[in-house]
Amino acid sequence: MWKPDPNKLTSPKYLSIAWVLEQDIQAGRLVEGDRLPPQRELAYQLGVTLGTITRAYAEAERKKLVRGETGRGTFIAKTAKVHAPLMLMPNTQGIQSYDLARNLGLAHLNPDLGQMLRELSEGPHVNSFNEYGPSEGTPRHREIGAQFLNEFYGAPANASQTLVTCGAQHGIQLAMLAMFNRGDAIAVDEMIYPPILSLLPALGLQIVPIAAERDEHGQLGAMSAEALAQACTKQDIRGIFLIPNAQNPTTHTLSNTERQKLAGVIEKYNLTVVEDDPYTPFISHKQKSFLELLPENTVLIGSPSKAMSAGLRTGYIHVPNPVKTAFANAIGESTWMAAPLNVEIVSRWITGGELHETLQRKRDVLRQRYRFMQKMFPQNVLQGGEEKLFTWLHLPRQQSAELVAQAALLRGVEVLPHRNFQAMQRTDVNALRVSLSTIRHQGQFEEAIFLLKASIEHLEGIQTPRPMLG
Template sequence: MWKPAPNKLTSPKYLSIATALEHDIQTGRLVEGDRLPPQRELAYQLGVTLGTITRAYAEAERRKLVRGETGRGTYIAKTSSTHSPLNLMPNTEGIQSYDLARNLGMAHLNPDLGSMLRELSEDPLVNSLNEYGPSEGTPQHREIGAHFLSEFYSAPARPSQTLVTCGAQHGIQIALQAMFNRGDAIAVDAMIYPPILSVLPALGLQIVPIDAECDANGHMGAMSADALEDACSKHDIRGVFLIPNAQNPTTHTMTSKERQRLAAVIERHNLTVIEDDPYTPFISQKQESFLELLPESTVLIGSPSKVMSAGLRTGYIHVPNNVKTAFANAIGESTWMASPLNVEIVSRWIMGGELQATLQIKRDLLKHRYHALKAMFPAVTLQGGEEKLFTWMQLPEQQNAELVEQAALLRGVEVLSHRHFQAVPRTDTNALRISLSTIAQDTHFEDAISLLKDSIDQLGSNQTPRPMVG
């Protein structure tokens, strides 16, 4: 029967037990249909109260990890593979709900799609966009993709090595499929973009979490080159997944020195780099990309989705020349091709200046909202910046981030704690990711962060959370 290690449980214990359960599902120790021990038995084994186990099982059920069967017990659920936390947090019924969890890129400021559709309707060649095309994209669209990567990523992109995808998420999946085999180990940040925690196991790839460097304030920096070196000596690591600019969730942008130290380890161990950069266009001062540092072993994934076109699902992937055919096949096998109509719209916005204009408008809004956040919370707790779509907030121990997440939801505010991003079963991190880019109205954003502050303060004073009345 399953039992977490008692000496690894932290306070509050019910959340620690639920998180240990989630980790054992992720790593395959528990699989669908496995029965959990009766609550009284587990309470006795761990030396905790029955109420603690009841709350832990309830939290596991909320996370859709388990199912209870009357008279039979509690079992690992069919849907127990790790999913994005954004599917686990329904809006609170009957109240105004504020979304500080999802990272939707200020979609309300995107270019006018209606105007572009009218323009396209008058083009005599528009019907050619309603036909099958090459899986990697048309030569013209690939050329514009290479221009986009060169202009907004400062990357040495070539059209011949640039392929069109259905967004960055699609690019990640085909990169992992094309470059690795089942059983390969992939190094990732200890705090990482949540879908990676489900995509890698689904493809039969092993996750090897690598610790980050931290500064004097406890702010997380780049993946530690020394920790990566050590991991390579212990595991047969084949690749490394990196978000060098505005890392999700910590917001850290790697310095040139950090990039070069990592590149040296990567080159020494002949690793493949998956360089995921959805936020790079927002960063004014560009650093060298890993594509520039390690051109023969880097797959660069870029997308204008967050800047101007999330609904059109268009992305670009720059690949080593010797694996281009494998990538084209992976695109063809997954979706045949990105929609030529969607890619044409995005291409016209890139070349017509709409992307640059929209980018500046969004930068201005992010700057305003970041300063609003700094006015609400102590600056030393915040890790982020004026050009970041989200902020990472460190909390003191008495204000447990998972409890803050739950308390905020009772007030109608959705926010994500560190738990959703951790690739390790246990961590000393106690933080929230706060999105600046989903709520459309500034007044609603200010209401949301005010309610979040109330939730944090309430945990510091041990008050009972009170739901909002709508």
């Protein structure tokens, strides 16, 4: 019978129990058809009220994690019904809703695909993009990929070690497959990009959350180098997954000093760095890449998807030379190759200047939206910046981020609470990730933020005047 560790439950306990249940389903420890303990029995074992378990099971059923059968009990539902938090769902009911949950990179500002397709169709080599090619990408596409990593990441990339992928997500999967073996332990931030929490267990890799440093306001900063070193003495950690620029979800960008401290620990324990950098093109002032600090230990993953081409699913991965063949094999075995037509379009946008122009358009919008957030929320609760695609909004300790998210949903606003990013069993974090980069129109974005703030204030019992929306 399933039972969470009572010492690791946090308040409100019913949400904590539902969260542990969801994590165990995602990790494969619970599968479809498994029977959960009777509510009264689990309440006794955990030392909580029957009402707490009833609410926990109801929350799990609301999220379609479990199903109740009269007279038989509660069972794990089909895993196909468990939607990943970032998955886009069709709006079949036509109800107005605002998406502050997903991070889609202001896709409506991307370059004109129709114009590029017309240009390509008139060229003499268009049919060559409809053929098989090398799994790692053509020499020309790899050269442009290395140019992209050099120019927009400040990374010392070369074409011979740059391979073309189907986006950054594909690059992460390749890195985990090519660099690690089942059972290996991977260090991650205590708050981390949600797919990591399901991908690593699915590949048989262990997740080792490492605590972050805090500032005077309690905001999350860099992964603690001291905590990483301590973890390495206790476990055989083989790798580390980092988002050094605009970390998802906290938005923190590692300073060069913080990078040097982490690099010292990584080098001492000979860890492999998987450096995932989807947001770096937006950041004007570049810090040192781990590829520069630890070239033999680093796999750098870059992608123009958020910057200009989400639908074309093109990315680049720079790998240590000795494992290049392993990565090429992994690409071939997973998808054979990135679609040459898609890569050609992205390549022309990189070399033709469209990427620069698109980034500037998007930076202008992000600046406007972040400044609006600063007007709506106190500075000490807002973590982010004018070149970042989302903010990390801290909530009062007496509130539940999950309940705020539910209250916002009733107002037609989707937002993600911290538990979707939580790698640690217990945390003192109480926050929401708020996307600045999905809603198309500024007026609708401001309306969504007003509704989110109203949801927070409703739970606090506060009402403020409605602002004029731009």
